Amino acid sequence: MKRVLITGGAGFLGSHLCERFLAEGYSVICMDNLVTGSLDNIEHLFGRKEFLFMNQDVTEFIHVPGHLDAILHFASPASPIDYLELPIQTLKVGSLGTHKALGLAKAKGARFLLASTSECYGDPEVHPQKEDYWGNVNPVGPRGVYDEAKRFAEAMTMAYHRFHGVETRIIRIFNTYGPRMRLNDGRALPAFMGQALEGRPITVFGDGSQTRSFCFVDDLVEGIWRLLNSSEVLPTNIGNPAEMTILDFAKKVLELTGSVSTLTFKDLPADDPKVRQPDISKARRVLGWEPTIDLDTGLKRTLEYFRTKVDERSARRGSVAAGDAAGS
Numbered sequence: 001m002k003r004v005l006i007t008g009g010a011g012f013l014g015s016h017l018c019e020r021f022l023a024e025g026y027s028v029i030c031m032d033n034l035v036t037g038s039l040d041n042i043e044h045l046f047g048r049k050e051f052l053f054m055n056q057d058v059t060e061f062i063h064v065p066g067h068l069d070a071i072l073h074f075a076s077p078a079s080p081i082d083y084l085e086l087p088i089q090t091l092k093v094g095s096l097g098t099h100k101a102l103g104l105a106k107a108k109g110a111r112f113l114l115a116s117t118s119e120c121y122g123d124p125e126v127h128p129q130k131e132d133y134w135g136n137v138n139p140v141g142p143r144g145v146y147d148e149a150k151r152f153a154e155a156m157t158m159a160y161h162r163f164h165g166v167e168t169r170i171i172r173i174f175n176t177y178g179p180r181m182r183l184n185d186g187r188a189l190p191a192f193m194g195q196a197l198e199g200r201p202i203t204v205f206g207d208g209s210q211t212r213s214f215c216f217v218d219d220l221v222e223g224i225w226r227l228l229n230s231s232e233v234l235p236t237n238i239g240n241p242a243e244m245t246i247l248d249f250a251k252k253v254l255e256l257t258g259s260v261s262t263l264t265f266k267d268l269p270a271d272d273p274k275v276r277q278p279d280i281s282k283a284r285r286v287l288g289w290e291p292t293i294d295l296d297t298g299l300k301r302t303l304e305y306f307r308t309k310v311d312e313r314s315a316r317r318g319s320v321a322a323g324d325a326a327g328s
Contacts (some may be wrong), residue, residue, distance in 0.1 A: 002026045003027045004021050004070045005068055005071045006021070006071075006072045006073035007101055010038040012181050014043050015080075016180070017182055018292060028052070029064060030042060030043075031054045031058060033055065033057040033075075034237070036082050041284070059097045063322075064108075070113065071101055072224070073098060075093050075101075076146075076150075079187045080187070083145055089090060091145050094146075095120070095152050102157065102166060106160065112160070112167065112171040114148045114154065114168065114171070115173060116170050116173070117150045118172055120135050120154065120235075121135040122136040122138065122147055123138075123273045123310050124272060124276075131234065161233060168236040171236055172235050174215060176214075176220045178216055179217070179304075179305035180316070183310070191203065193248055194310060195261055196259035197260060198314075201264040202225055202250050203264055203266055204247055205267070209246075209247065211241050211243045211276060211277065213242060213277045224238065226288070227287060234286070237282065244295075250263060255297070255305060256296075299311070
């Protein structure tokens, strides 16, 4: 049986990858220190003999007995609220964590796939963004801890490929959404959906004219699977090129949820990208991949998940309030 290690496997993307590799007949080792990941995302996999969870920080020494065919390095805070609150951890997992994971891949003769990001392009001066664009990143700004951690991780990955001959793959992930995103992770979709479902004002940063391109998680996972099994070494964009403004996206969430929430506007965070759209011509050509799930379909599937999470949060608040009242 083929065997894969997925670091950050209890996170949003990692948990979906665990499911995909199990479905493909792999034995899956899920490694996560649960700083931003959650056991809720993978609890349905416990009890399967092909699945093993390791509660471990990937920046420390990694020991995995037995063979490994592949390592997918997805461990990292990935949302603005996380990497701004965890700047040192973000830098460490991008540097030390990538080094440890690559060292394990070298020792095991395993193929290595790095989860990089469109944030490598920074606030881009080229639109849409192609893989040969080097980016416009502020290394000393607050977002630099994430942007530069991923840029370093890409350089480390290519060094291990060129110097040690490790089989490596690099995916640059653009905005992705779907079930298992956290309500409080700071990204537009969970923030908008949580606020809309609870009837709170929807917070739009800036005037909402900045653009994003939203890819449903199932499409992304398919792209990751194809890239891992390809022979492409250099970075490859995976995302949905359908671009829209944040303001239009907020209005779409309002329409979908039927919410009575109003819009409120706040200052744009420092170095927030004004545009974000992947050029996926390489993915189409090399992987035969492009997204197949349109935004309306993906949002409806995601909304079902967030309704459940909002109901659970409301129930917890009700229990706490009831307990406080009983104790007063």
